[in-house]
Amino acid sequence: xxxxxxxxxxxxxxxxxxxxxxxxxxxxxxxxxxxxxxxxxxxxxxxxxxxxxxxxxxxxxxxxxxxxxxxxxxxxxxxxxxxxxxxxxxxxxxxxxxxxxxxxxxxxxxxxxxxxxxxxxxxxxxxxxxxxxxxxxxxxxxxxxxxxxxxxxxxxxxxxxxxxxxxxxxxxxxxxxxxxxxxxxxxxxxxxxxxxxxxxxxxxxxxxxxxxxxxxxxxxxxxxxxxxxxxxxxxxxxxxxxxxxxxxxxxxxxxxxxxxxxxxxxxxxxxxxxxxxxxxxxxxxxxxxxx
Amino acid sequence: xxxxxxxxxxxxxxxxxxxxxxxxxxxxxxxxxxxxxxxxxxxxxxxxxxxxxxxxxxxxxxxxxxxxxxxxxxxxxxxxxxxxxxxxxxxxxxxxxxxxxxxxxxxxxxxxxxxxxxxxxxxxxxxxxxxxxxxxxxxxxxxxxxxxxxxxxxxxxxxxxxxxxxxxxxxxxxxxxxxxxxxxxxxxxxxxxxxxxxxxxxxxxxxxxxxxxxxxxxxxxxxxxxxxxxxxxxxxxxxxxxxxxxxxxxxxxxxxxxxxxxxxxxxxxxxxxxxxxxxxxxxxxxxxxxxxxxxxxxxxxxxxxxxxxxxxxxxxxxxxxxxxxxxxxxxxxxxxxxxxxxxxxxxxxxxxxxxxxxxxxxxxxxxxxxxxxxxxxxxxxxxxxxxxxxxxxxxxxxxxxxxxxxxxxxxxxxxxxxxxxxxxxxxxxxxxxxxxxxxxxxxxxxxxxxxxxxxxxxxxxxxxxxxxxxxxxxxxxxxxxxxxxxxxxxxxxxxxxxxxxxxxxxxxxxxxxxxxxxxxxxxxxxxxxxxxxxxxxxxxxxxxxxxxxxxxxxxxxxxxxxxxxxxxxxxxxxxxxxxxxxxxxxxxxxxxxxxxxxxxxxxxxxxxxxxxxxxxxxxxxxxxxxxxxxxxxxxxxxxxxxxxxxxxxxxxxxxxxxxxxxxxxxxxxxxxxxxxxxxxxxxxxxxxxxxxxx
Numbered sequence: 007x008x009x010x011x012x013x014x015x016x017x018x019x020x021x022x023x024x025x026x027x028x029x030x031x032x033x034x035x036x037x038x039x040x041x042x043x044x045x046x047x048x049x050x051x052x053x054x055x056x057x058x059x060x061x062x063x064x065x066x067x068x069x070x071x072x073x074x075x076x077x078x079x080x081x082x083x084x085x086x087x088x089x090x091x092x093x094x095x096x097x098x099x100x101x102x103x104x105x106x107x108x109x110x111x112x113x114x115x116x117x118x119x120x121x122x123x124x125x126x127x128x129x130x131x132x133x134x135x136x137x138x139x140x141x142x143x144x145x146x147x148x149x150x151x152x153x154x155x156x157x158x159x160x161x162x163x164x165x166x167x168x169x170x171x172x173x174x175x176x177x178x179x180x181x182x183x184x185x186x187x188x189x190x191x192x193x194x195x196x197x198x199x200x201x202x203x204x205x206x207x208x209x210x211x212x213x214x215x216x217x218x219x220x221x222x223x224x225x226x227x228x229x230x231x232x233x234x235x236x237x238x239x240x241x242x243x244x245x246x247x248x249x250x251x252x253x254x255x256x257x258x259x260x261x262x263x264x265x266x267x268x269x270x271x272x273x274x275x276x277x278x279x280x281x282x283x284x285x286x287x288x289x290x291x292x293x294x295x296x297x
Numbered sequence: 298x299x300x301x302x303x304x305x306x307x308x309x310x311x312x313x314x315x316x317x318x319x320x321x322x323x324x325x326x327x328x329x330x331x332x333x334x335x336x337x338x339x340x341x342x343x344x345x346x347x348x349x350x351x352x353x354x355x356x357x358x359x360x361x362x363x364x365x366x367x368x369x370x371x372x373x374x375x376x377x378x379x380x381x382x383x384x385x386x387x388x389x390x391x392x393x394x395x396x397x398x399x400x401x402x403x404x405x406x407x408x409x410x411x412x413x414x415x416x417x418x419x420x421x422x423x424x425x426x427x428x429x430x431x432x433x434x435x436x437x438x439x440x441x442x443x444x445x446x447x448x449x450x451x452x453x454x455x456x457x458x459x460x461x462x463x464x465x466x467x468x469x470x471x472x473x474x475x476x477x478x479x480x481x482x483x484x485x486x487x488x489x490x491x492x493x494x495x496x497x498x499x500x501x502x503x504x505x506x507x508x509x510x511x512x513x514x515x516x517x518x519x520x521x522x523x524x525x526x527x528x529x530x531x532x533x534x535x536x537x538x539x540x541x542x543x544x545x546x547x548x549x550x551x552x553x554x555x556x557x558x559x560x561x562x563x564x565x566x567x568x569x570x571x572x573x574x575x576x577x578x579x580x581x582x583x584x585x586x587x588x589x590x591x592x593x594x595x596x597x598x599x600x601x602x603x604x605x606x607x608x609x610x611x612x613x614x615x616x617x618x619x620x621x622x623x624x625x626x627x628x629x630x631x632x633x634x635x636x637x638x639x640x641x642x643x644x645x646x647x648x649x650x651x652x653x654x655x656x657x658x659x660x661x662x663x664x665x666x667x668x669x670x671x672x673x674x675x676x677x678x679x680x681x682x683x684x685x686x687x688x689x690x691x692x693x694x695x696x697x698x699x700x701x702x703x704x705x706x707x708x709x710x711x712x713x714x715x716x717x718x719x720x721x722x723x724x725x726x727x728x729x730x731x732x733x734x735x736x737x738x739x740x741x742x743x744x745x746x747x748x749x750x751x752x753x754x755x756x757x758x759x760x761x762x763x764x765x766x767x768x769x770x771x772x773x774x775x776x777x778x779x780x781x782x783x784x785x786x787x788x789x790x791x792x793x794x795x796x797x798x799x800x801x802x803x804x805x806x807x808x809x810x811x812x813x814x815x816x817x818x819x820x821x822x823x824x825x826x827x828x829x830x831x832x833x834x835x836x837x838x839x840x841x842x843x844x845x846x847x848x849x850x851x852x853x854x855x856x857x858x859x860x861x862x863x864x865x866x867x868x869x870x871x872x873x874x875x876x877x878x879x880x881x882x883x884x885x886x887x888x889x890x891x892x893x894x895x896x897x898x899x900x901x902x903x904x905x906x907x908x909x910x911x912x913x914x915x916x917x918x919x920x921x922x923x924x925x926x927x928x929x930x931x932x933x934x935x936x937x938x939x940x941x942x943x944x945x946x947x948x949x950x951x952x953x954x955x956x957x958x959x960x961x962x963x964x965x966x967x968x969x970x971x972x973x974x975x976x977x978x979x980x981x982x983x984x985x986x987x988x989x990x991x
Contacts, residue, residue: 097337105337190338219337229331232339239339239346240331250345258341 010114010152015283019115022286022296023123024088024182051079086125087181089207090116091173092158094131096233097190099160101216101278109186109214110155111282116184117142117151119286119296128177129154132169132187133161166191170198174205182295184210188219189262192235196265209271210295213262216278222251302379314378317371325364366981370974377970392448392498393433394478394519395420398526399462400439400469401866401933402507407531407615413464416503416526423501424455434481435459438474439467440867444481466618466866466909468930469508475516475948482519502946502953506939507932510947521953523946527938528615532561534585535619535934538592539608539863539927541626550597551626555608557593559585560935565612571595572607573626590931603627605911605923619934623911623925624863632657632853633680637664638687640829641821643836644702647845656849657682664689679873679900683853688819696900698811698852703819703832705740705751705783741788742804742815752784754799754817761796767851768805768814769794772840780832783817810871810900812852863925864906870924872901878916886910886926 011019055064055075065078090113098106113129120127127142129151137158142151166187183202189195189211202209230239241247259275266273272293276285290296306314336342397420403413424433427450435446435458446458482498500521538556559565564586571579579595606624614620634657636648648659666672667689676684676695684691685700690707699706745751759774774795784800787793791806794814802817822832835841864870872881872893881901883891886908893914896902906912906926913923928934945952 100337188337190340192338192340216337219341224334227331229333230339230342231333231335233335233337237339237343238333239342241342241346247345251341254341254344258344 010111010155011118012283015115016118018283018287019119020122022119022291024086024116024120024125025294025297049078049080052076053079086120086123087177087179088117088120088125088127089173089177089181089183090127090129091170091183091185091187092129092131093166093169093185093187094133094158094161095166095188095190096160097188098214100233101218103278104160105188105214105216105278106158106160108276108278108282109212110158112186112212112214112276112285113184114152114155115282115286116290116296118148121145121148121151126181127151130173130177131158131161132166132173165193166195166198167193167201170201174201178205180207182208182210184212184295186212186214188214188216189258195262199265199269199271203269203271209266210290210293211262211266211271211273213259213273213275214278215259215275220255220277222248224248302381305378305380314371314375318368321367321371322364325361325367363981363985366977366984370977370981373970373974373977377967377974380965380967381970382965391428391431392482393423393427393431394482394498394500395423395433395435395459396474396478396500396502396504397435397437397459397462398439398469398502398504399437399465400507401464401466401618401928401930402469402505402616402936403526404464404466404618405505405527405531405533405615405936406617407528407936408526411464412505412526413462416524417459417462419524419526420459420501420503421456424452424459427452434478435462436474436477436481437462438469438471438477439465440470441467442474442477444477448481465907466928467907468865468867468928468933469504471502471504471508471946471948472511472514475511475514479514479516479519483517504939505936506944506946507935512947512949514949516948516951521948521951523953525938525940527936529938529940531615531936531938532559532563532565533614533616533619533934533936534559534561534565534567534610534612535614535616535928535931536608536610536622537590537619537929537931537934539606539622539624539929541606541624544597550599552597553579553595553606553608553624555593555595555622556590557583557585557610558590558931558934559587560937562587567610567612569593570609570611572609573598574604575607605925616934616936618909619928619930621909622927622929623909625911625923625925627923631655632682632849634659634849634853635676635681635684636661636687637667637684637689639664639689641687641702643820643841644685644687644845647836647842648849650842650846652846653842653849656846657853667691683848685848688822694808694813696811698813700814700816700848700852702816703783703822705742705748705785705815706813708739708741742791742806743783743786752800753781754784754797754802755781757782757797757799757802759795759797763792763794766792766794766805768844768847770847772844772847773838774835774840777838778834779818780822780830781818785815785817814848814852863927863929865929866907866909866926867904868906868926870903870906870912871896872903872914872922872924874901874916874921881921882915884913884915886912 052065052068053076055077059077063077063079065076068074068076092106092109092113094106098104098109101108103111117127117129121142122145124144127147128139129142130139131137137154140147140150140154166189170185183205185199185202187195191198199209199211224241224243227242228240230241232238263273263275272295274285274289274293276289280289286296397413397416399413403411403416405412408415420435427433430450432448432450433446433455434444434448435455437443437445445462446455449455478500482500498519500516500519502521502523503526504523505527506523506525535558536555537558538554540554542552542554544550544552553571555569557569564584566582566584569581569583570577571581578598581593581595583591583593585591604626606626608622608624610620612620634648636644636659638644638661645661647653648657653659662672673693675681676691676697677693679696681695681697683698683700684695685702686704686706687702688704690701690704692707694706739745739747739751743751757779759777759779762769762772762774764770764772779797779802782797782799782802785793785802785804787801787804788806791804793801793804795801795803795816803815805812805814807813819832820836822830824830872883874881878895880892880894883893883903883905885891885905887910891903891905893901893903901914903912903914909926909928911923911925914921939946947953
């Protein structure tokens with residue numbers, strides 16, 4: 007994994023932009039088109055002058071014609087806050103490529119799209135003793151982004167809920183948050199997702215699973231050791247057990263999907279066997295994360 | 298029923314073998330060290346295992362499938378070493394006689410494949426159980442008995458002999474078989490040098506028990522065991538009689554009678570088909586009540602000059618042998634009659650009526666010919682169907698039916714002495730001969746030593762006639778006058794035809810397949826001065842020509858030809874040629890040809906009547922006659938096996954009961970077990986390689 011993103015992929019990604027569904031919905035309703043008027047060059051509206059307004063925005067030409075004071079309003083050119091949250095728990099360090107590598111690639115691709123479009127991009131991990139994550143803007147920050155991503159290591163015991171909670175405390179405000187995780191937490195993923203929901207952000211959950219998890223190829227009498235907490239499960243691989251496992255897995259995936267869909271979150275199941283460019287260029291595009 | 302076992306291994310080998318299953322289990326537990334495998338999370342696995350823990354016992358069994366299969370394999374091998382077998386009875390003693398019934402009823406297929414095969418299988422199984430040093434002999438019997446294997450220790454010989462026993466179509470008679478067995482058992486004992494051991498054997502009787510009880514046989518120390526063969530629900534319908542008769546008045550019509558017996562416990566309705574020369578000519582539906590016999594007939598067949606009639610019952614029953622019967626129709630042949638007389642017009646007239654001419658060809662000769670060589674040869678060759686001796690008698694009885702008028706037939710022995718002493722033949726013709734024959738009987742028909750001593754009755758009054766006899770049918774003699782008559786003393790087997798106040802004056806008696814009729818009174822007699830007088834007024838009655846027609850019909854063959862004979866399988870048939878030949882050839886139903894040489898009494902004794910069907914015999918290229926062989930045995934058709942418990946076989950003073958659940962067959966299962974073990978081994982190997990756990 008020398009290269010997070012190939013030049014071809016970067017070239018293709020340049021043509022994409024991140025889309026926030028919440029803003030998109032506002033546009034459609036018309037009156038909420040601009041919640042905040044700002045100081046951009048793009049004209050938005052007029053309004054009556056009230057004492058205390060900045061005189062610099064008075065439309066003097068209009069005053070000359072109508073003898074009334076109007077204030078010119080401009081669109082606020084606000085940048086998009088784009089967060090990628092990567093689960094760095096030990097369980098992510100499995101598969102070929104490892105789920106963590108896959109998550110990094112995915113994060114790199116999405117962040118690159120944001121950087122190209124001058125969005126405010128921030129990558130966070132869920133590990134407790136994590137590196138300070140930089141806030142990135144502009145295309146030149148691409149290499150900083152890549153450097154940062156490369157430094158991310160799979161780290162010990164991470165509670166999904168705790169990690170998300172600390173992320174939410176630190177990062178408020180509107181925007182898009184993409185959680186890349188395998189959701190394998192023995193305490194459940196629901197509380198973590200609820201924290202994200204409370205942020206009123208546009209939440210994407212990219213559920214990354216390795217091929218070994220989706221279709222385990224185990225034989226014989228085994229002692230399964232949990233990579234995170236060292237928990238041991240003794241199994242004898244048998245057809246009924248494998249069948250049972252698949253049922254459990256399906257129920258797990260389906261449960262996560264329903265949990266997200268019901269709460270307006272976007273859920274995407276990503277196998278580490280699906281190339282990142284394909285996922286971004288076709289799959290996420292369909293889901294409306296990028297366009 | 299539990300199988301019984303034969304221990305194949307000594308105890309220490311068993312001990313070693315019994316250590317194998319625990320060893321396998323121990324090895325299995327040693328082997329069960331789970332391989333650690335790091336997985337991203339046991340989260341999903343735990344959930345899956347928890348679901349399956351609900352039926353963890355079966356889950357454990359599943360896990361240990363290989364172990365179970367291995368233990369099963371070892372157990373199967375151990376079981377196979379025990380040689381388990383089902384339903385076996387052990388042989389007791391060291392001398393065995395196996396009597397196997399191969400009569401017709403043993404061909405029944407109520408037990409698959411047939412009763413005989415089952416019996417043979419049981420005997421083979423018993424032979425298989427013989428310990429070394431045991432001796433056995435095998436006898437097959439039907440109406441006769443046949444030692445198929447003498448006493449031997451050689452099991453192979455015994456098996457081969459048993460396999461060689463073929464079903465027959467004969468009736469059953471136990472007596473010869475028991476005599477043979479008793480005799481052989483005694484011999485076997487003496488040859489063994491140990492009186493007690495030899496005489497005390499076990500006699501196994503494999504039969505359906507359809508034979509009468511036997512007496513006059515002592516089994517000695519043989520211990521009989523009756524093994525009934527056959528199913529208790531066997532039901533059979535068989536033909537027990539099948540006859541044809543030409544119509545009295547119209548020889549072109551043939552009446553067909555048959556009799557069926559139902560040995561089952563259910564009334565049966567079935568179709569009976571009649572074939573002539575393999576073409577169906579008639580059929581009939583007959584109901585035969587359970588356990589009953591019914592007789593029935595077909596409407597007369599017309600235009601049936603000759604041919605072979607076959608009666609076939611269309612009914613599916615275990616015994617197929619008695620579902621068909623054969624009868625032979627012959628062209629009505631005119632009988633050849635020789636009338637030896639010195640002149641007897643009433644009889645000559647009676648024999649020359651139109652009806653009589655239809656029935657027979659009558660040659661009239663004078664008594665002088667009786668001494669001529671030509672006549673003697675012809676008579677001895679049986680060229681005549683009937684010879685009528687009027688007031689004369691031959692030296693030797695001819696090979697034909699005879700009728701004597703006013704004279705007694707010669708006693709066979711006496712005649713030979715006469716022939717040896719060259720007694721004058723003329724004297725024999727005279728009733729009042731004075732020649733004395735003190736050493737011999739004059740005739741079988743009288744106790745008198747010579748002709749003079751034969752009692753003579755004057756004016757006997759007819760009391761009764763045997764109206765049932767074919768000769769006396771439609772003959773009314775109530776008011777007949779008889780001048781004088783010899784009184785008869787009938788030989789064994791004879792029947793009185795006319796009984797008078799003084800005694801019998803007419804009778805009929807069998808002789809070596811022929812019949813002799815003797816009338817003690819003459820029709821025409823000679824007076825003292827040589828004039829011809831009537832001794833009776835019978836010739837004036839209507840019954841007179843009727844009687845002579847009966848004579849021609851019955852004694853001269855007439856319309857009923859000799860070929861209507863039907864014999865039972867295995868019986869002797871005496872064939873008679875038309876022309877004097879030295880041998881005849883018999884075409885059997887299975888198209889085999891057998892040459893038969895002339896026997897002692899100028900006939901051709903034929904004994905190979907083992908198959909049912911129609912036999913033809915040829916003189917040269919010409920068909921000389923046909924006869925049918927049919928089972929016709931109600932005993933054989935009744936195939937319900939004898940219940941040896943309720944109805945034991947009575948042999949002399951001994952009763953043979955059967956052991957109700959006798960099963961000789963030892964059904965070995967070790968081969969099956971080993972094959973099963975092999976299958977288990979293959980399954981285990983497959984699972985081990987494929988890792989397919991159920």
